Amino acid sequence: MTASLLSAVSKYGYLAIVALMSGEACGLPIPSEAVVPTAGILAAGGRLNPVAVVAAAVVGELIGSLVAYGLAARWGTPLLLGPGKYVGIRAHHVEIAQRWFGRYGQIAVFAGRLLPVIRTYISFPAGLARVPLGRFILLTLCGAIPWNTGLVVIGYFLGRNYEHIAQFIQRGGYVLVALAVIVIAVWWVRGRRAARPTASV
Numbered sequence: 001m002t003a004s005l006l007s008a009v010s011k012y013g014y015l016a017i018v019a020l021m022s023g024e025a026c027g028l029p030i031p032s033e034a035v036v037p038t039a040g041i042l043a044a045g046g047r048l049n050p051v052a053v054v055a056a057a058v059v060g061e062l063i064g065s066l067v068a069y070g071l072a073a074r075w076g077t078p079l080l081l082g083p084g085k086y087v088g089i090r091a092h093h094v095e096i097a098q099r100w101f102g103r104y105g106q107i108a109v110f111a112g113r114l115l116p117v118i119r120t121y122i123s124f125p126a127g128l129a130r131v132p133l134g135r136f137i138l139l140t141l142c143g144a145i146p147w148n149t150g151l152v153v154i155g156y157f158l159g160r161n162y163e164h165i166a167q168f169i170q171r172g173g174y175v176l177v178a179l180a181v182i183v184i185a186v187w188w189v190r191g192r193r194a195a196r197p198t199a200s201v
Contacts, residue, residue: 005020005030005031005034005035005038006034006035006038008020009035009038009039009042010038010042010047013039013042013047013048014048014052014053014056017035017036017039017053017056017057017060018056018057018059018060018063019060020032020035020060021035021036021056021057021058021059021060021061021064021148022060022061022063022064022067023064024061024064024120025060025061025062025063025064025065025067025068025120025123026064026067026068027068027120027121027124032057032061032119032147032148032151033116033151035057036053036057036148036151036152036155037151037152037154037155037158038155039053039056039057039152039155040053040151040152040153040154040155040156040157040158040159041155041156041158041159042155042159043152043155043156043159044155044156044157044158044159045159050152050156053152054145054148054149054152057144057148057151057152058141058144058145058148061113061140061144061148062137062140062141062144064123065123065136065140065144066123066137068121068123068124068127069123069124069126069127069131069133069136070127071124071127072123072124072125072126072127072128073127073128073130076128077128096117096118096121097112097118097121097122097124097125098124098125098128100112100118100122100125101122101125101126101129102125106126106131106135106139107139108122108125108126109122109123109126109131109136109139109140109143110139110140110142110143111143112143113140113142113143113144113147114143114146114147119143119147123136123140
């Protein structure tokens with residue numbers, strides 16, 4: 001699935017970003033953490049404009065959030081937990097967002113945009129609570145802009161410095177392998193000691 005998303009961004013550019021981010025904000029299992037940094041990498045290669053990437057991601061998120069808000073305000077949880085299950089919406093997703101919204105109120109619309117998982121579903125409890133539409137839009141934009149800007153910057157940085165970063169990733173892989181060997185060795189030695197019969201007195 002992730003490969004398909006990356007291919008769509010590479011092929012269709014800004015239109016794909018808007019569509020995919022709209023889908024994520026509607027509750028579809030589309031990770032912005034994969035989509036937007038990929039667009040940032042393409043921007044680093046000169047294929048996209050980084051500012052336009054941020055704008056497309058924010059617009060897409062706002063569109064999807066308004067759709068989710070409207071569906072929840074109009075039809076409520078029966079729609080979300082009924083037909084919604086066929087597009088990836090689960091009861092525990094909605095419950096997490098509702099608890100977050102119940103704890104922090106309308107500010108959760110802003111803060112939730114900065115948190116994985118919660119950001120995807122926070123529009124639903126906002127719609128159920130019928131947060132004033134203008135305030136909902138403002139809070140959504142205030143959260144979506146820094147989130148997507150950060151993801152674009154990450155992708156752009158990776159794209160510009162891939163050769164240098166790749167060296168550290170490779171070295172990190174060697175370290176992880178060494179640690180794994182050590183852990184397995186310690187586990188094996190401890191297991192051998194535990195298996196020895198206790199000498200009788």
